Amino acid sequence: GEDVEQSLFLSVREGDSSVINCTYTDSSSTYLYWYKQEPGAGLQLLTYIFSNMDMKQDQRLTVLLNKKDKHLSLRIADTQTGDSAIYFCADSSGGYNKLIFGAGTRLAVHP
Amino acid sequence: DAMVIQNPRYQVTQFGKPVTLSCSQTLNHNVMYWYQQKSSQAPKLLFHYYDKDFNNEADTPDNFQSRRPNTSFCFLDIRSPGLGDAAMYLCATSRDRTGGVSGYTFGSGTRLTVV
Numbered sequence: 001g002e003d004v005e006q007s008l009f010l011s012v013r014e015g016d017s018s019v020i021n022c023t024y025t026d027s028s029s030t031y032l033y034w035y036k037q038e039p040g041a042g043l044q045l046l047t048y049i050f051s052n053m054d055m056k057q058d059q060r061l062t063v064l065l066n067k068k069d070k071h072l073s074l075r076i077a078d079t080q081t082g083d084s085a086i087y088f089c090a091d092s093s094g095g096y097n098k099l100i101f102g103a104g105t106r107l108a109v110h111p
Numbered sequence: 112d113a114m115v116i117q118n119p120r121y122q123v124t125q126f127g128k129p130v131t132l133s134c135s136q137t138l139n140h141n142v143m144y145w146y147q148q149k150s151s152q153a154p155k156l157l158f159h160y161y162d163k164d165f166n167n168e169a170d171t172p173d174n175f176q177s178r179r180p181n182t183s184f185c186f187l188d189i190r191s192p193g194l195g196d197a198a199m200y201l202c203a204t205s206r207d208r209t210g211g212v213s214g215y216t217f218g219s220g221t222r223l224t225v226v
Contacts, residue, residue: 042117042201042219050212098159099203101153103153
């Protein structure tokens with residue numbers, strides 16, 4: 001079945017860039033998403049990329065998609081302490097287009 | 112603001128005692144989903160409703176049921192909660208099954224504790 005994998009933990013210094021990586025298996029995905037989850041809260045949509053795009057930039061966020069390698073990344077420029085959270089990559093598979101999530105990358109931002 | 116609201120935020124139930132979690136939406140979305148999220152794990156889809164059509168995931172235990180009496184509300188019923196059912200339960204909605212540029216809109220979740 002479909003699978004989405006992410007590294008579990010990333011630690012960066014405040015002001016540096018963060019890069020969170022994700023790989024997926026379903027090549028029929030139309031959209032791929034990045035969600036953010038703060039402690040005790042639900043998931044908040046950060047950004048998405050359409051499958052025919054290679055890159056999307058949205059203020060401090062840059063999403064890169066390599067369809068050949070089925071690799072998605074999220075770059076956060078000038079990372080702030082408020083960016084500390086868990087980031088989930090999600091793949092919209094074919095059929096019902098249900099979202100398949102990775103296990104999430106916990107981003108810790110330190111001074 | 113249009114949103115997805117889950118009640119309660121925290122629920123404690125006894126082992127084996129039926130419990131119902133509630134989700135409501137003001138977005139008038141056609142599709143409503145229930146996800147289970149255990150600690151440090153990916154949210155796992157339990158089932159979804161497309162309008163009134165119920166769609167169960169193949170590996171969702173029979174212990175979990177759902178009801179959608181109208182467009183706005185969806186309920187998750189756990190008939191006999193076990194310790195392994197302790198988790199965060201997330202409700203989500205989407206306008207249609209494609210998700211599209213809006214993806215899914217999630218509620219804040221209900222954290223279920225089984226004692």
